[in-house]
Amino acid sequence: MGIVGCYLMPHPPIMVPEVGRDEARKVDKSIEAASEVGREIRDLKPDTLVLISPHGPVFQDAVCIYDFPLKGSLASFGAPEVRLKFEPDEELKKEIIERAGRTGIPVVKSSSVRLSRYGMREELDHGAMVPLYFITQHAKDFKLLPLAFGMLPYEDLYAFGRVIRESADALGKNVVVVASGDLSHRLTPDAPAGFNPQGRAFDEKLVSILEGFDLEALYNLDPALVEKAGECGLRSIWIMLGALDGLSVNSRVLSYEGPFGVGYCVARFRPEGKAESWVEKFYQKRSEKIKMRREKEDIYVKLARQSLETYVKTGRVMEVPEDLPREMLEQRAGVFVSIKKHGQLRGCIGTIMPTRRNIAEEIIKNAISAGCEDPRFFPVEPEELPELIYSVDVLTPPEPIDSPDKLDPKKYGVIVKRGNRTGLLLPDLEGIDTVEEQINIALRKAGIRPDESYELFRFEVIRHH
Known part of the structure; x- marks a missing residue:
């Protein structure tokens, strides 16, 4: 009883034959691996499947557990005939929320939030629908508990995963955890988030970490590399791996490919026995980092x-x-x-x-x-x-410039001005690599449209850490 298996699955709707049609053949490896996951989950016979999506109600300060009728379709992707419906596991939901509260990890139910305020509907998002499509081709007799990760620290997400495991143990349930998430969205020049050569480096590093189940290396991933990769699955992965805390794990990457400029990885993690817990280690590492920063x-x-x-x-x-x-x-x-x-x-x-x-x-x-x-x-x-x-950051006096060519996002900050509307962006910020990005962000801050005329200024800073 407890966690019987964990899986990482991508969620591009194009994988679903009813959506992708001929294009789906370009992700044959991911489709076959996802089908293998479905067959394995069938054999594991879980009572409940916990699914973590990056495309549900993602909040800055809390994990959100779906608390609406668990049904959805891929109608918005041209396949209204693909419809799924599940029975919720209210018992596990209640246990997880109560344990998370005692642990100090903020969790909310979607019913406590007006999702329409955030432009969201009360239905399963494609981050849930795509993995579930392949799973339900083989396994059907399980309850579902979907959730969206919060933008919490990795340590807290990992600890929340541990809460999922403890809740499954306490209730004597067999539980499978599925982390829905894609890797870098910046693998090629035609990628949806634009190209960044660090996207490929991130994917190679993460795939290696998952294959070796190397939690130390995962914790030490360079934040700048993560930012440049433009991924959407890392936080899902942290929760999933937390559900395996204190267990020895047999890990295997079943497939990886990126034919559309986005990295798709399917991986399996099977618990095999007891091991040391990493929860306190991660929190200790965080405290040490802050202490070292303060000392310097x-x-x-x-x-x-x-x-x-x-x-x-x-x-x-x-x-x-x-x-x-x-x-x-x-x-x-x-x-x-x-x-x-x-x-x-x-x-x-x-x-x-x-x-x-x-x-x-x-x-x-x-x-x-x-x-x-x-x-x-x-x-x-x-x-x-x-x-x-x-x-x-101590600023030098701004100087007017007559062309973006005189900007360098690593060296100069930028100020845009039109009338009494002003937007500023500091230099050398993570993820801001081009002058175009720098100006566009400053314009958004000022509420100035790109097609409006505006003044440009540049400045330098002396940055103190």
Whole structure:
């Protein structure tokens, strides 16, 4: 009883013959491997299949468990005849939600959220439908528990996977976990997300990690490589692997191909016995990373951190320390303070031109604003402070330019301006590799259409970590 098998499956609708028709032959390897998964699941006879989709209600701060009638179709992909319907496992759903709550992992039911507000319908998405299509060709007698991963830290997603396993054990159920997800969407020049040579490198690395079930290597994946790959399956994989925590695993990659510029991988993970748990190891590694970062932070970053910590804990704005370097006390400049939590942006506020008496005051004010006044986020809570990472960018005065040719996204930040609408993007940001990307993002921030006329400015920064 418990987790009897885990699988990674891709979800391109073109794999489904009723959708892809002749084009489906280009993914024969994935189709055959998906069919093999269906046959294996039939033989495992699970009580319940837990499926993790990247195309359901994905929220920034919580895993979302589907809580609507479990039915769907591929009508939006030209195949209305492909319809599936499942019985939910309410018992397992309740157990997982209760255990996750005790563990401190945020989980919501879709019924507690107005999905229409996010442009979503209460039906199985194609991230669920495509794997289930191939599974139900062979296995039918199981209940379904679908969910969408949240944009939570990998450690929390892995721990949530562990919750799934503990819940299955507690209820004495045989459970199969399926991670729905594609790998890089940037393998070729005609790929849907554009081409990036790192896409192929990411896929090769991840496929190797899965084949060897190398959790250490998975944890150490370069975040910049992940960002450049444009993948959609990594978080599904983290939850699935967490469901195998404390178990020895026989892993095998059944197929990999990328004929449409997107990487499709089918893999099997079969538990075979007991092994050591990685949950606490991952949390310890995270704490060590933050500690090492704090030990290396320079005086600019330290001031930003102390400023926000003082304000959140006491409600007061700290005084400027007297022992700062002279340039922080005597020079003036625009400053941006960026805050991240577990690799995700938690706040970023800055000033293009100086507004305070010196750089130190600019940092203190903007650090508080980034943590407590960024309209995209709730204000930072005291319990979050130990998890935050800061960076400080000191800006040179912006200079007007007459052509995008004078920009370099690694060296220069960009400002676009039309009337009182202004958009800014800092230089050397992960995932921003071209001038076109840089300008387009700045235009969106300013609410300026690309076909409108606008002024261009560039600036440099001194970045402090």
